[in-house]
Amino acid sequence: MLDLIGHLGLGFSTAFSPTNLGLCFLGCLVGTLIGVLPGVGPIATIAMLLPLTFKVDPTGALIMLAGIYYGAQYGGSTTAILVNIPGEATAVVTTLDGHQMARKGQAGIALGIAAISSFIAGSIATLVVAAVGAPLTKLALLFGPAEYFGLMVLGLGLAVVLAQGSVLKAVIMVVFGLVLSTVGTDLETGDERLTLGFAALSDGIDFAVLAMGVFGIAEVLRNIENPEARGVVKGAIGRLLPSAADLRRSLGPILRGTGLGAALGILPGNGAVLAPFASYTLEKKLADEPSRFGLGAIEGVAGPEAANNAGAQTAFIPLLTLGIPPNAVMALMVGAMTIHGVIPGPLVMTRNAPLFWGMVASMWIGNLMLLIINLPLVGVWVRLLKVPYRLLYNIILLFCCIGIYSVNNNPADVFFTAVFGGVGYVLIKLGLEPAPMLLGFVLGRLMEEKLRQALALSDGSFMTFVERPLSAGLIVCALVVMLIAILPAVTRSREKVFQE
Amino acid sequence: MSVQTPITMRPPVAPVPLRQDFLGGLFVTAVAVLAYWLAADLPAGTLGGMGPGMMPKALALLLGALGLTLLFGSLWHFGERIRRWSIRGPVFVFGAMIAFGLTVRPLGLVVAGPLAMMIGALASDEVRWGETIVSVALTSAFCVGLFKLALGLPIPLAPWLIGY
Numbered sequence: 001m002l003d004l005i006g007h008l009g010l011g012f013s014t015a016f017s018p019t020n021l022g023l024c025f026l027g028c029l030v031g032t033l034i035g036v037l038p039g040v041g042p043i044a045t046i047a048m049l050l051p052l053t054f055k056v057d058p059t060g061a062l063i064m065l066a067g068i069y070y071g072a073q074y075g076g077s078t079t080a081i082l083v084n085i086p087g088e089a090t091a092v093v094t095t096l097d098g099h100q101m102a103r104k105g106q107a108g109i110a111l112g113i114a115a116i117s118s119f120i121a122g123s124i125a126t127l128v129v130a131a132v133g134a135p136l137t138k139l140a141l142l143f144g145p146a147e148y149f150g151l152m153v154l155g156l157g158l159a160v161v162l163a164q165g166s167v168l169k170a171v172i173m174v175v176f177g178l179v180l181s182t183v184g185t186d187l188e189t190g191d192e193r194l195t196l197g198f199a200a201l202s203d204g205i206d207f208a209v210l211a212m213g214v215f216g217i218a219e220v221l222r223n224i225e226n227p228e229a230r231g232v233v234k235g236a237i238g239r240l241l242p243s244a245a246d247l248r249r250s251l252g253p254i255l256r257g258t259g260l261g262a263a264l265g266i267l268p269g270n271g272a273v274l275a276p277f278a279s280y281t282l283e284k285k286l287a288d289e290p291s292r293f294g295l296g297a298i299e300g301v302a303g304p305e306a307a308n309n310a311g312a313q314t315a316f317i318p319l320l321t322l323g324i325p326p327n328a329v330m331a332l333m334v335g336a337m338t339i340h341g342v343i344p345g346p347l348v349m350t351r352n353a354p355l356f357w358g359m360v361a362s363m364w365i366g367n368l369m370l371l372i373i374n375l376p377l378v379g380v381w382v383r384l385l386k387v388p389y390r391l392l393y394n395i396i397l398l399f400c401c402i403g404i405y406s407v408n409n410n411p412a413d414v415f416f417t418a419v420f421g422g423v424g425y426v427l428i429k430l431g432l433e434p435a436p437m438l439l440g441f442v443l444g445r446l447m448e449e450k451l452r453q454a455l456a457l458s459d460g461s462f463m464t465f466v467e468r469p470l471s472a473g474l475i476v477c478a479l480v481v482m483l484i485a486i487l488p489a490v491t492r493s494r495e496k497v498f499q500e
Numbered sequence: 501m502s503v504q505t506p507i508t509m510r511p512p513v514a515p516v517p518l519r520q521d522f523l524g525g526l527f528v529t530a531v532a533v534l535a536y537w538l539a540a541d542l543p544a545g546t547l548g549g550m551g552p553g554m555m556p557k558a559l560a561l562l563l564g565a566l567g568l569t570l571l572f573g574s575l576w577h578f579g580e581r582i583r584r585w586s587i588r589g590p591v592f593v594f595g596a597m598i599a600f601g602l603t604v605r606p607l608g609l610v611v612a613g614p615l616a617m618m619i620g621a622l623a624s625d626e627v628r629w630g631e632t633i634v635s636v637a638l639t640s641a642f643c644v645g646l647f648k649l650a651l652g653l654p655i656p657l658a659p660w661l662i663g664y
Binding site: 176182191401406415422429456 | 520521524527528532535538542547548549550551553555556559560562563566569570579580582583585586589590594597598600601602604605609613616617621623624626628631636639643647651652653654655
C-alpha cells in the first residue's frame, strides 16, 4: 500500500511538470478534435496523430498519446450522442440512449453525464492499473515462451468470440492478420519473406499504415457511398450539468460499469469491446422500468460510458506488464513506444519507473482535462459536426496523408496505405469485419517468435505447451473459449447482444 | 451494426456468384494461394528448428482451408448478396493519395496538400466547387501551421520556392 502511494507520488510529480501537463492538454484537445469527426475512431485518430509526439521525450510522448487516446474516445461518444454515428464499436451502445436524449433536447446532459462517468471510471481504473501493475509484472517474470504463446492464443480466441458476425469469418480474419504479420525480414535468418521485392516491406508492414488504410481510408470510402444519413441534432444543446436526481440515478450504473469495464479490459483479445454491451444489458436487467431503455434513459449512457472508459484504461495493463497489446489501439502504443526506444513489457516498470508511473498518473489527469475542456467546448464540436461530410472526408483524407507520410517520412507509406484502404474496402463489401485481422497482425510476430523459441527449447515437441502448468492452463482456456463460441446457444445470444 | 432484414422482407436468393460468402471465400483463398506461392522457396526447416518458410506456409494453408470452407459453405448456406460497389469514390480517393505521395517530396506540402484535396473532392458526387475551394485553402493553411510551424515535422513545405 505504501509502495502504491510512493509510486503514484512519483507518477504525479512526473505528470504535473508544466511540459507534461501541457502535452497532456494538447493531446486531449487534438484527440477530441479528430475523434469528433464522424467515422474516425480512436485507431485512425491515433495513427493520424502519432507524428505529433515525435519531437517530445518518451515520457512526454506517451503522456500525450494517452491524452490523444482519451480525447479520441470522448470524441467518439460526442459523435455518437449528437449524430448517432459511433466512432467505433464501443460507442455503439452510447448511440442507443444518448442520441435519444439528444433528440429530447437533453444533448447537454447526455454529454455531461458521459464526461462525468468517464471521469469517475477513469479515476478508479487508474487506481486499478497502479495496484495490479506491480504484482502482474512479477507474474510476467515467470512467463517463458510457451506461456507467452498460450496467452496470445487465448487473446486471439477471445477476439474471435467478441467479433461481430460469423465465427468462421472472424477466424479467417485473425489468420489473415497472422499471414500479413509474416511479411518482412525473418527475425532469425534474415531472409526476406513475402515482400514482393519491395524494399519498404522488408521491415514488415507498418502497423500504422495497415490500421490507417483499413480503419481510416476504407471508412471514408464507405461513408462517401452512404451519404447523409446523419442527422446532427438541431437546436439547443441545453444545460450540461445533470441534476442531482440524474446523478443519483447514474451513480449505481457508473460504479457497476466501471467494475465490468475494468475486469474485461484486462483480458487479452480486446475484452474492453464487450464492456459497454455488458453494462447496458446489466442496467436494463436491473432497472425498474426496462422499457425506458432505448428512449433516452440516462443510465444507458452513464453505465456503458463508464465501462468503456474503464476498459480502455485497464487495457494498458497487459501492455505495460506483459508487453502484449490486447487491442489495436494498444498496438499503436507499442509502435509509439518502440519509436521512442521503450520496449513494452515487465521491464518498463523497473527500468523506466518515472515513465510508467507518470503515464499512469497522466491517465487520471487526462480524464480530468477532458472534463474541463470538453464541457465548455461542446459548442465548438457541435459546429464542427454541422460541416457536411462531403467537405469533412476530404479534410480527414489530407490528415491521413500527412500523418502517414510523417511516420517514416516515406512517400511509399502513403501508397501502401492506399493499397490497404482498397483491401479494407473489399473486406467491408465482402462482409468480412477487419477488426480481428488487426489483432492477428499485432500478435503475429510475437507469437511466431515465442512459438519458435518454445519449440526450439523442447526440440520440436508440442508437449511443452501441455507439460508446463501455466501454459497448459492458458491453452485450455483458449480451447474452452473457442468451443463456447461455436455452441449454438451462445451463437444465438451473441447475435442478440450485438444487435441490441 | 447492420440492420437485419426481417424474414418476411428477405430478398430472393442470390445466384451463387453474387453471394457475399462465395466471393469472400474466393478472395481469401486467392490471398492464401498468393502467400503460399511467395513463400514457396523459403525453407521450412523442422519443428525444433523452424526455417523462415514454416509459419508463412502453415498459415497460408490454414487460411486457404478456411477460405474454401467459406466458399463451399456459401453453396448451401445462402447468406447475403454482395453489396453495391462504387467506382468513383475509390478512384478519386486513391488518386488523391497517390498524387500526394508523388508530389510531397519534390513540390512540398504547399502543392501536395491542395492537389490531393482537389482530387479527393471529386470522390463525392455532391461536390460543389465554391465551398471546396474555401475548405481546401483553409485546411491547407491549418496543416502548414500545425504540422510545420507548430510541430516542426520534417515534411517539405515548398522546396522549389524557399528551399525546404
